[in-house]
Amino acid sequence: MKVIAIANHKGGVGKTTTAVNLSAALAELGYDTLLIDMDPQGNATSHLGYVPFSITKTIESALVDDNNQIDVDSLIIERGPRLFLIPANLNMSSSELLLSGMLERERVLKRVIGKIKRRFDYIIVDTPPSLGLFTVNAIYAADEVIVAVQTQPFALEALGVFRRTLAKVYQSKKDYNFKVWGLPTMHDRLTNTSRAMFDKVKEMFGPLTLTPIHQNVRLREASGLGKHILEHDFLSSGTVDYIRLAKEISGEKEEERQENRTHRGD
Numbered sequence: 001m002k003v004i005a006i007a008n009h010k011g012g013v014g015k016t017t018t019a020v021n022l023s024a025a026l027a028e029l030g031y032d033t034l035l036i037d038m039d040p041q042g043n044a045t046s047h048l049g050y051v052p053f054s055i056t057k058t059i060e061s062a063l064v065d066d067n068n069q070i071d072v073d074s075l076i077i078e079r080g081p082r083l084f085l086i087p088a089n090l091n092m093s094s095s096e097l098l099l100s101g102m103l104e105r106e107r108v109l110k111r112v113i114g115k116i117k118r119r120f121d122y123i124i125v126d127t128p129p130s131l132g133l134f135t136v137n138a139i140y141a142a143d144e145v146i147v148a149v150q151t152q153p154f155a156l157e158a159l160g161v162f163r164r165t166l167a168k169v170y171q172s173k174k175d176y177n178f179k180v181w182g183l184p185t186m187h188d189r190l191t192n193t194s195r196a197m198f199d200k201v202k203e204m205f206g207p208l209t210l211t212p213i214h215q216n217v218r219l220r221e222a223s224g225l226g227k228h229i230l231e232h233d234f235l236s237s238g239t240v241d242y243i244r245l246a247k248e249i250s251g252e253k254e255e256e257r258q259e260n261r262t263h264r265g266d
């Protein structure tokens, strides 16, 4: 079981698109996958076709559950084969303040996940565009973080702050397997700017740089329709990119590579 947080405190860089479509791709590959929406904007929730404000039970109830009364399983919506969601909505924005008064306030989500993790192969957490307690909780709970970086000018300017926060968490977690991946998003392989930014992402993340997600209008359409990309257009480049990402993350690519090597005898 692995928990992966999708983060970057810069807004509009493809975090939610990645959280939703990576979850759907992992489910397609046969992994039981839970997406937790930790963003009061509820974008992951609506991307999967739910109306955030009409939802009564969100991740918030488990986060502020001081007396341990909430059955976390009851918050899980079954969205499709092997794809599950714990939703979010704007009502939870005030609970970030409540969290700040709680004991071990950074580890609340980790405790919540501890109650349900046996059911899943992957838990993906979508985070808001801030370095507040929701994001910090997601990072504490995570075994791996995917930093979504749009390959556009200014994308890296604020990343130093974000990486310092990650480094602090890393030190206090004492988890030496903790991985921070860089994922170039909305990549346009034809423009010089995009290519130059991709090189900078590679400099920053080294071997943990993932293959880019390309610009694909189908991804934008899917979010507006309340569908993930595999449902909206299975043959799109968006589907190809997110299936590839799911394989990279789950290590299938490495296994495939090794298998090919064995077949080839090298």
Ligand SMILES: Nc1ncnc2c1ncn2[C@@H]1O[C@H](COP(=O)(O)OP(=O)(O)OP(=O)(O)O)[C@@H](O)[C@H]1O
Pocket (backbone or CB within 6 Å): 010, 011, 012, 013, 014, 015, 016, 017, 018, 039, 041, 043, 127, 128, 129, 185, 186, 187, 213, 214, 215, 216, 217, 219, 220, 221, 223
């Ligand atoms: N690869 C892509 N190609 C085309 N459009 C994309 C792509 N990735 C994301 N988008 C679009 O860009 C916009 C921002 O993406 P998204 O909501 O995933 O970003 P975000 O980082 O989650 O934003 P926020 O910080 O507000 O949570 C959305 O309209 C989305 O549909």
Ligand SMILES: [Mg+2]
Pocket (backbone or CB within 6 Å): 015, 016, 017, 039, 043, 127, 128
């Ligand atoms: Mg988002």
